[in-house]
Amino acid sequence: MQDEALELAEDGMKEAIDRLRKNLAQVRAGRANPSLLDSINVDCYGSKMSLKGVATISVPDARMLVIKPWDRNMIGPIEKAINSSSLGLNSNNDGTVVRVPIPQLTEERRRDLVRQAKKYVEEAKIACRGVRRDSNDMLKQAEKDKEISEDDLKRGLDSVQELTNTYVEEADDILKKKEAEIMEV
Secondary structure, X not given: OHHHHHHHHHHHHHHHHHHHHHHHHOOOXXXXXXXXXXXXXXXXOOEEEEHHHOEEEEEEEOOEEEEEEXXXXXXXXXXXXXXXXXXXXXXXXXXXXXXXXXXXXXXXHHHHHHHHHHHHHHHHHHHHHHHHHHHHHHHHHHHHOOOOOHHHHHHHHHHHHHHHHHHHHHHHHHHHHHHHHHHOO
16 A cells, blocks of 8 residues: 555656646747747648647757748748747748747846746646645555554655655756756856
8 A cells, every 4th residue: 555655656746747847848948949839739721730740840059940841831820820829939931941030038038937937846846745645645544444554654654755855856956957047148
């Protein structure tokens, strides 16, 4: 029962950290990163498709993304999707590729992005604590049902707390790195 509770906690906390990494990858840090465009969907022949599904995205330098559609007819819809997104990016095309320059971030915008990153980290910590609560409840119920002893309950609760502390520290480390990346001029 202890092992099941720890496994549940580990899986849930790993999932929270993975979601945090994915969310932070979409936070613009002043340099070009193809994952910035992950949330963009393009109107492709009457249906919505992800940008990755209709084009290749490359990074020729730190301030430019180049999108090469597999079908030239998609240049207009790709450009429209990027320009109308909430990312604040303006794209232009030369008939074969769409270029997306990444503008220099202002100090105010950098602070907003750090706040957004902190929000994502706090959500991950809350998720980890929720998983801890579920695992602890599972252990307490097992002790109540006489499946484990009181000593096993104490050891299990301590193990779950150590696991929680590890993942919360990992989330804080991820935030420090992302904050440094965002604030770098």
